[in-house]
Amino acid sequence: RDAEGEYKSAHIPGAVFFDHEKLSDPESSLPHTLPKPEAFAAAVSSMGITNSDTIVVYDGPGMNTSPRVWWMLRVMGAKNVFVLDGGFDNWKKDGRPVTSGVTKIAPSAFIADFQADKVASFADMRTIVDSGSRQIADARAAGRFVGTDPEPRAGLRSGHMPGARNVPSSTLADKGYLKDIAGLRQVLDDAGVDLSRPIVTSCGSGITAAVITLALESLGHKDNILYDGSWSEWGAHKDTPVATGEAER
Numbered sequence: 001r002d003a004e005g006e007y008k009s010a011h012i013p014g015a016v017f018f019d020h021e022k023l024s025d026p027e028s029s030l031p032h033t034l035p036k037p038e039a040f041a042a043a044v045s046s047m048g049i050t051n052s053d054t055i056v057v058y059d060g061p062g063m064n065t066s067p068r069v070w071w072m073l074r075v076m077g078a079k080n081v082f083v084l085d086g087g088f089d090n091w092k093k094d095g096r097p098v099t100s101g102v103t104k105i106a107p108s109a110f111i112a113d114f115q116a117d118k119v120a121s122f123a124d125m126r127t128i129v130d131s132g133s134r135q136i137a138d139a140r141a142a143g144r145f146v147g148t149d150p151e152p153r154a155g156l157r158s159g160h161m162p163g164a165r166n167v168p169s170s171t172l173a174d175k176g177y178l179k180d181i182a183g184l185r186q187v188l189d190d191a192g193v194d195l196s197r198p199i200v201t202s203c204g205s206g207i208t209a210a211v212i213t214l215a216l217e218s219l220g221h222k223d224n225i226l227y228d229g230s231w232s233e234w235g236a237h238k239d240t241p242v243a244t245g246e247a248e249r
Contacts (some may be wrong), residue, residue, distance in 0.1 A: 010098045012091060016105060017045045018057070018069050020207075021063060030154075030232050031205045032068075034119065037112035040076050048105035049073075049114070054080040061170070062087025062176025067210035077113030083214060087176045097206065120200050120227040125234065128200055129161050129241065136164035137193055137212045139203035140231065147244030152204070156235035159242040161202070166247055167191045169208035172215045184215045193249055195221050202227040202234075 007017040023043050026032045029088040034040070049055060055078055066083045073081045084091070094096060120128070128134045137169065138160055143149030145166040147159040160166070171187050172179055188195065199216060201209040206228045216224045227234075234240050 008102060012239050013097055013099045014103055016103050019143045020065055020069055030229050032207055033228050037076060037114040040113040041110045041150055044110040045108050049110050050108045051077055051079060051111055054056055056082050056084050058084035058087050059089050062090060062171035063178055065207055068207045069212040071210040073120050074206055075115045085177050092177050119223050120225045122229055123226055132163055132201045134163050134192060134198040136161050137167045137179060137199055137210040138164045138202050139167055139169040139212050141168050142166055146246060151235060153232060158172055159244040162177060162241050162243045164247060165191045165193050167193060167212050171209035172211055184219055198223040202230045203234045204230055206230045209215055
């Protein structure tokens with residue numbers, strides 16, 4: 001997929017392109033991991049974004065990569081960040097204005113204020129799995145979670161972290177729109193997620209875990225963190241415990 005080409009072809013007037021593929025840590029062997037705060041600040045400053053701006057993030061389908069960018073901005077210190085419900089596809093379907101080309105905007109001075117306590121490391125996850133101190137909500141598709149479908153990345157085992165609950169990100173949205181409060185609560189309840197407990201979200205590479213994070217925050221749940229390395233990291237280690245089958249209840 002050529003996301004930048006799609007942006008140049010048609011986008012919401014005034015929108016700038018945020019490339020989450022490029023804005024990741026070049027020193028990491030893992031896909032999509034957070035860049036260093038100073039690198040993030042430089043990139044976002046070049047987009048004309050400041051910490052105090054009201055920022056609306058969108059993607060094409062609606063609830064795919066936009067929650068990840070929403071989470072990145074928040075964890076790096078942006079205060080007012082929102083996701084466009086329905087995404088660009090529904091924006092166009094509703095007959096709203098679009099434009100083409102590249103939005104020209106003056107650079108700004110974004111100052112990174114990294115919220116390290118909102119990000120789980122590999123060491124953190126070892127402790128969480130061993131102690132059960134947080135519930136783990138895994139956004140991958142059911143087949144990958146239970147271990148019947150192979151992982152799309154080579155060298156990874158299928159299955160899930162012991163104790164994890166499966167909340168496929170696709171179950172939290174409908175036609176690009178995040179489900180309403182009752183719907184979100186039902187999905188999480190059906191998956192066995194206890195909203196009274198601290199939660200860590202995970203997925204394949206840290207992207208769709210943010211869809212669960214967005215759902216949790218929409219429900220007023222604040223004690224949540226995201227495992228940035230996600231299954232790309234956990235599943236690659238030979239000594240990490242991996243469970244298969246349905247989630248234990």
